[in-house]
Amino acid sequence: MARKKSRRLRTGRLAFLIVAFLVLVGGVASLGYFAYAVADMPAWNPESLETLLPTSIYDKDGNLVTRIGAENREPIKLLEVPNVVRDAFLATEDDRFYDHHGINFRSFGRALYRNVLAGEIREGFSTITMQLVKLSYLSPDRTPKRKIQEVILTLQMERHFTKDEIFEMYLNKIFFGQGAYGIQSAAQTYLGKDLKTDELTLDEAAFLAGLPQAPSSYSSYLDETPSVGEDNQVNEAYQKKYDMALNRRNTVLLRMKEAGKITEEQRQEAAAKPLPTADKMQSVSYPYPYFVDYVTEKLVEKYGADMVYKGGLKVYTTLDPKIQKIAENAMANKNNFPSSPVDANGLPQPQGAAVFMEPGTGYLRAIVGGREHKQQRQLNRATQYQTLADGRKIGRQPGSSIKPIIAYGPAIEYKGMGPASIIDDIPQSFGSYSPRNADGSFRGLIPMRTALIHSVNIVAIKLLNQVGLNQAVKFASGLGITTLDANKDGLAMALGGVSTGVIPLDMAGAYGAFANRGIYVQPHAITKVETSDGTVLDEFKPEQHQAMKATTAYLVTDMLKSAVQSGTGSRANIGRPVAGKTGTTDEGKDIWFVGYTYNLVGAVWIGHDSPKKMPQSYGGMYPAMIFKEVMSKALAGTPAKDFPRPSGITSATVDSKSGLLPGPNTPADHMISDLFVTGTVPTEVDNLHQVMEVCATTGELPNEYCPDRITKVLLKLPYSVPSNVADFALRAPTQTCTLHTVDGIDPSAAEKYVLPEQPDSGKENGGEKPNQPNNGNSWLPGT
Numbered sequence: 116m117a118r119k120k121s122r123r124l125r126t127g128r129l130a131f132l133i134v135a136f137l138v139l140v141g142g143v144a145s146l147g148y149f150a151y152a153v154a155d156m157p158a159w160n161p162e163s164l165e166t167l168l169p170t171s172i173y174d175k176d177g178n179l180v181t182r183i184g185a186e187n188r189e190p191i192k193l194l195e196v197p198n199v200v201r202d203a204f205l206a207t208e209d210d211r212f213y214d215h216h217g218i219n220f221r222s223f224g225r226a227l228y229r230n231v232l233a234g235e236i237r238e239g240f241s242t243i244t245m246q247l248v249k250l251s252y253l254s255p256d257r258t259p260k261r262k263i264q265e266v267i268l269t270l271q272m273e274r275h276f277t278k279d280e281i282f283e284m285y286l287n288k289i290f291f292g293q294g295a296y297g298i299q300s301a302a303q304t305y306l307g308k309d310l311k312t313d314e315l316t317l318d319e320a321a322f323l324a325g326l327p328q329a330p331s332s333y334s335s336y337l338d339e340t341p342s343v344g345e346d347n348q349v350n351e352a353y354q355k356k357y358d359m360a361l362n363r364r365n366t367v368l369l370r371m372k373e374a375g376k377i378t379e380e381q382r383q384e385a386a387a388k389p390l391p392t393a394d395k396m397q398s399v400s401y402p403y404p405y406f407v408d409y410v411t412e413k414l415v416e417k418y419g420a421d422m423v424y425k426g427g428l429k430v431y432t433t434l435d436p437k438i439q440k441i442a443e444n445a446m447a448n449k450n451n452f453p454s455s456p457v458d459a460n461g462l463p464q465p466q467g468a469a470v471f472m473e474p475g476t477g478y479l480r481a482i483v484g485g486r487e488h489k490q491q492r493q494l495n496r497a498t499q500y501q502t503l504a505d506g507r508k509i510g511r512q513p514g515s516s517i518k519p520i521i522a523y524g525p526a527i528e529y530k531g532m533g534p535a536s537i538i539d540d541i542p543q544s545f546g547s548y549s550p551r552n553a554d555g556s557f558r559g560l561i562p563m564r565t566a567l568i569h570s571v572n573i574v575a576i577k578l579l580n581q582v583g584l585n586q587a588v589k590f591a592s593g594l595g596i597t598t599l600d601a602n603k604d605g606l607a608m609a610l611g612g613v614s615t616g617v618i619p620l621d622m623a624g625a626y627g628a629f630a631n632r633g634i635y636v637q638p639h640a641i642t643k644v645e646t647s648d649g650t651v652l653d654e655f656k657p658e659q660h661q662a663m664k665a666t667t668a669y670l671v672t673d674m675l676k677s678a679v680q681s682g683t684g685s686r687a688n689i690g691r692p693v694a695g696k697t698g699t700t701d702e703g704k705d706i707w708f709v710g711y712t713y714n715l716v717g718a719v720w721i722g723h724d725s726p727k728k729m730p731q732s733y734g735g736m737y738p739a740m741i742f743k744e745v746m747s748k749a750l751a752g753t754p755a756k757d758f759p760r761p762s763g764i765t766s767a768t769v770d771s772k773s774g775l776l777p778g779p780n781t782p783a784d785h786m787i788s789d790l791f792v793t794g795t796v797p798t799e800v801d802n803l804h805q806v807m808e809v810c811a812t813t814g815e816l817p818n819e820y821c822p823d824r825i826t827k828v829l830l831k832l833p834y835s836v837p838s839n840v841a842d843f844a845l846r847a848p849t850q851t852c853t854l855h856t857v858d859g860i861d862p863s864a865a866e867k868y869v870l871p872e873q874p875d876s877g878k879e880n881g882g883e884k885p886n887q888p889n890n891g892n893s894w895l896p897g898t
Contacts (some may be wrong), residue, residue: 119638168647174434181401184424193283193606195311203324206374207367216273245269247285256389265885281623305391307723318388325363329804333360337393338494368837401441405484409498410640427647433478433640438749442469442481445744452478453732468496470619474627475714477636477657498620510616515570515699516707517611519671520625522578525590528667533673534564537774538574539837550576560772560844568682575609593662594625594635595627622709633668665761666792667831672758686739689747692753708738713756717742763793770801778827780804805831810852813868820855
């Protein structure tokens with residue numbers, strides 16, 4: 116039987132069939148994807164090109180504060196736009212605009228090739244018509260679906276309008292940053308010029324034409340302070356942003372030259388010109404500007420500039436117009452600041468900032484980010500960190516206002532300490548770090564309450580050292596202070612040595628937790644956002660957590676009340692329960708007062724934009740004065756209410772030198788009554804006060820030749836301290852008298868018994884000249 120021959124499929128035929136199959140599948144898939152893209156494409160509607168709805172901002176009671184968006188938009192006819200401006204946009208955005216029918220196939224081919232190689236959309240091929248379509252109908256998503264929709268709508272637009280009409284609509288609709296929509300508003304905002312009447316130079320036209328690609332980035336240099344600080348950091352941030360905008364403008368000039376719009380000589384001359392500066396910017400006036408700017412910033416972050424400035428949002432905020440106006444007036448009053456000359460940018464220096472917030476809700480009631488407001492969304496010192504050239508963000512040094520957050524609060528929370536816990540304020544080194552108190556004195560054994568009242572540096576550092584850097588940073592982070600670095604800042608954090616710094620907004624939030632029974636509520640200014648038809652987009656509930664025990668918060672609050680009543684913050688006393696802390700950095704470059712009542716917490720900062728010495732300026736002076744002015748007026752008519760005492764707090768009397776229960780030798784004036792967390796009242800009896808016999812002449816342990824001896828109650832500790840410690844005379848001697856010998860008084864030994872004079876006092880690191888420690892044979896009483 117004959118065997119059948121097997122039929123083989125030739126290689127060429129097999130390849131053809133495979134390719135045909137793939138083309139067929141690809142074609143079907145492409146048609147399917149095309150149908151999918153068209154299915155939910157926005158309907159072509161020429162009226163959408165004119166839909167411009169401003170965002171409305173309301174205060175805490177639902178009253179309209181202002182509208183943002185539509186006011187900063189002024190349409191202009193294409194014929195009124197200078198030729199140099201038109202040339203700049205055409206050369207930059209679409210040099211063949213008048214030659215194609217909406218699609219530039221040369222750019223399309225190049226982009227398609229590069230995107231296929233990349234496996235994703237990295238390069239666009241948008242013409243001016245396509246950009247107008249995107250602005251009017253589509254989202255900014257870079258997807259094939261959106262691109263298909265964009266192409267179809269572009270072809271429809273090109274059939275419906277002339278080229279000049281499209282170009283005019285484009286120039287009137289694009290966003291230029293700083294709240295400016297349209298070329299006329301941009302010229303007014305950045306240059307203070309009217310395109311209908313004023314001439315624009317080539318460099319100015321190129322600057323404006325470069326903005327739409329990334330308006331917020333290319334205009335951000337105007338939000339920075341160009342002046343040079345002592346560490347040059349702020350200037351570097353400004354220079355980086357300035358250079359980015361300069362490079363973009365010069366790129367526009369290069370494209371104009373390549374398109375034959377200008378000569379090489381004109382390009383070089385324009386490229387040598389500086390960029391517009393903030394002093395040229397048109398003054399923007401609207402109520403409560405710093406608060407509105409902060410709300411606008413948050414909205415743009417979440418919804419994008421287009422939605423905010425033309426989407427017709429309704430935004431309900433926590434703004435209290437009464438408190439905001441009081442705070443603005445206080446910050447505008449030159450009597451609340453040190454001598455304030457005007458700097459090269461026309462700004463009074465030093466500057467200042469303030470935030471006032473409800474501690475229980477986190478509702479921001481007032482934000483003032485400077486002493487005056489000139490332009491929309493300018494630097495808000497109350498809420499913004501400044502960005503360095505390397506991308507890091509820095510605030511301002513908090514000085515002693517950080518002590519409750521990094522030292523006292525953690526010591527109570529983690530170590531079971533309290534206002535009557537005793538710390539020895541004596542000279543001490545921690546490795547190579549040898550801190551000192553600002554007034555040069557040492558108070559000896561003192562309670563924590565006394566140390567906080569007078570903002571004693573040594574005590575704060577000892578507390579931080581006992582708690583541990585990592586634990587303390589964790590505690591601060593729970594209060595919203597996330598800029599601390601244990602490895603970088605070390606124990607200097609206890610005195611406000613925070614390399615990254617803080618801002619008033621974060622300090623107000625942190626202190627709010629002390630006022631709110633240990634519950635941290637994140638500060639926020641927006642409660643609800645709706646669309647123009649009333650549909651709710653978002654409702655914001657306060658983010659909160661228990662940052663510390665209620666007892667910890669109460670004990671810190673009670674100590675801070677003492678600091679206002681009789682300590683460094685006395686100028687903030689308003690005749691009702693107030694707790695607060697001053698802060699003054701080295702040489703007074705930053706001065707603070709952060710405090711609170713039951714109803715309201717406030718943080719006030721003063722300093723030069725580029726840190727500079729402010730002699731004789733302390734946190735307990737100008738910032739405390741501003742705090743007092745705002746608080747007393749804001750709370751006028753509101754019943755005074757003390758901070759509620761939580762369960763778990765008890766009172767006890769202890770020895771003010773040992774912190775233990777009074778013993779048989781405790782003098783009456785060494786007994787203090789204070790507050791304790793239940794279970795932390797000491798059970799041991801004081802054993803520091805001991806009856807001792809000393810040489811009546813030298814006060815040292817007597818030798819056999821001392822003619823006169825006296826018996827005294829002294830503090831016996833296992834270590835000695837130098838004689839410049841305030842309670843030195845109360846401490847038991849550790850050395851034996853060498854003045855008296857078998858032959859009488861030894862003249863060579865007499866000199867060492869002459870006590871040195873006490874150092875003169877100076878300012879306190881927290882901001883004031885504190886009460887002087889008693890010297891000689893006296894001691895500090897308790898509280």
